[in-house]
Amino acid sequence: MQIGILKEKQDNRVAIVPDGLPKIKALGVELLVETSAGAGAMYDDDAYAAEARLLSREAVLEQADLLISINPPDEAELSRLKEGTVLISQFQPFLYPEVVSKLQSLKLVAISLDMIPRTTLAQTMDVLSSMASIAGYKAVLEAARLLPRYFPMFITAAGSVRPAKVLVIGAGVAGLQAIATARRLGAAVEAFDTRTAAKEEVLSLGAKFVEVEGARDDSAAGGYAVQQTEEFLQRQRAEVQSRASKSDVIITTAQVRGGKAPMLIAKETVEQMRKGSVIIDLAASSGGNCELTQNNETIVYHGVQIVGNSNLAALMPQDASFLYSNNVLNLLKILVKDGAVNLDMENEIIRGSCITK
Numbered sequence: 001m002q003i004g005i006l007k008e009k010q011d012n013r014v015a016i017v018p019d020g021l022p023k024i025k026a027l028g029v030e031l032l033v034e035t036s037a038g039a040g041a042m043y044d045d046d047a048y049a050a051e052a053r054l055l056s057r058e059a060v061l062e063q064a065d066l067l068i069s070i071n072p073p074d075e076a077e078l079s080r081l082k083e084g085t086v087l088i089s090q091f092q093p094f095l096y097p098e099v100v101s102k103l104q105s106l107k108l109v110a111i112s113l114d115m116i117p118r119t120t121l122a123q124t125m126d127v128l129s130s131m132a133s134i135a136g137y138k139a140v141l142e143a144a145r146l147l148p149r150y151f152p153m154f155i156t157a158a159g160s161v162r163p164a165k166v167l168v169i170g171a172g173v174a175g176l177q178a179i180a181t182a183r184r185l186g187a188a189v190e191a192f193d194t195r196t197a198a199k200e201e202v203l204s205l206g207a208k209f210v211e212v213e214g215a216r217d218d219s220a221a222g223g224y225a226v227q228q229t230e231e232f233l234q235r236q237r238a239e240v241q242s243r244a245s246k247s248d249v250i251i252t253t254a255q256v257r258g259g260k261a262p263m264l265i266a267k268e269t270v271e272q273m274r275k276g277s278v279i280i281d282l283a284a285s286s287g288g289n290c291e292l293t294q295n296n297e298t299i300v301y302h303g304v305q306i307v308g309n310s311n312l313a314a315l316m317p318q319d320a321s322f323l324y325s326n327n328v329l330n331l332l333k334i335l336v337k338d339g340a341v342n343l344d345m346e347n348e349i350i351r352g353s354c355i356t357k
Helices: 018-025 045-049 057-063 075-080 098-105 127-146 173-184 198-204 230-244 267-272 317-335 348-353
Strands: 002-005 030-034 053-055 066-068 086-089 109-112 154-156 159-161 165-169 188-192 208-210 249-252 278-281 297-301 304-308 354-356
Touching (some): 018 045, 053 057, 098 109, 127 173, 127 249, 127 304, 165 230, 173 188, 230 267, 348 354
Parallel strands (some): 030 053, 165 188, 165 249, 188 208, 278 304
Antiparallel strands (some): 109 354
16 A cells, blocks of 8 residues: 655645654555655655655655545545545544535545544544644744733833733633743733633643633533533623733634634724734634634734734644654554555544545
């Protein structure tokens, strides 16, 4: 069996790094890598050449029995694949349900990495958590870069500078990493989360946990938010508005799987923030947590910069690629047996992530 690794379009990451190639070959397969696949993540072709054949994109698409990528090939490329080709990528069928029927019509087998169950057993394959951790870290660094004020407190002969106030909405993987990073930079950090279980984690990182009573339990939501009642959302927005008017930075991470991200920061809230403040909205791709967010855009409203970016992990491509590669390798270890794909539907990880077969 031949496994192909594609170069990403408009993304500097690569799905498999050179260090992962020997471990994949040990599964009894041959490797095909698109030329310059790792260039954006600082991995040269020479690093791949020792374990894989370097080919053009067209050749990889035509010859591979199993294709690995971060973002799926486009429709024209999918149509060129031979029937039965196995694709490992992030298809996001909750956001794009039409992708399933398209793949089925082409008789392709698809493993969607964003559908891997977020359980203890599947932790080593959880690309969403790996990328969310980087996004939370990068969100704080981007906010510090854009903020015209210091993060830490400074006491100097010229005067004292108070620490920045950072509000993190959502204390999942991205939110917790944002809290930890902001605290390391010296900011005063507050955090919201509808899950009471998150309180202990937030406090352990040295941040203040802000509670809004009456939230629906989302302990079984796999790290996502759940749809809350309108009454709760109104109370939450009121509390956010109160805290936001005093915040220098807001980082939002709340997403609902298969639905629009909850709107938590109204336009009126932004109008009350200090000029120069920054909002980093990591839920931008699913509508955003801020009413003014525009996906993949940075806008300025009333002197407040609003960054809509759900793909901040791609801004740190080398380590993001390394973690993604390890996640995929751990999946391949249960998916490939004796040099062939084994779709064992008794395995909950394969059953949960296989969207067509």
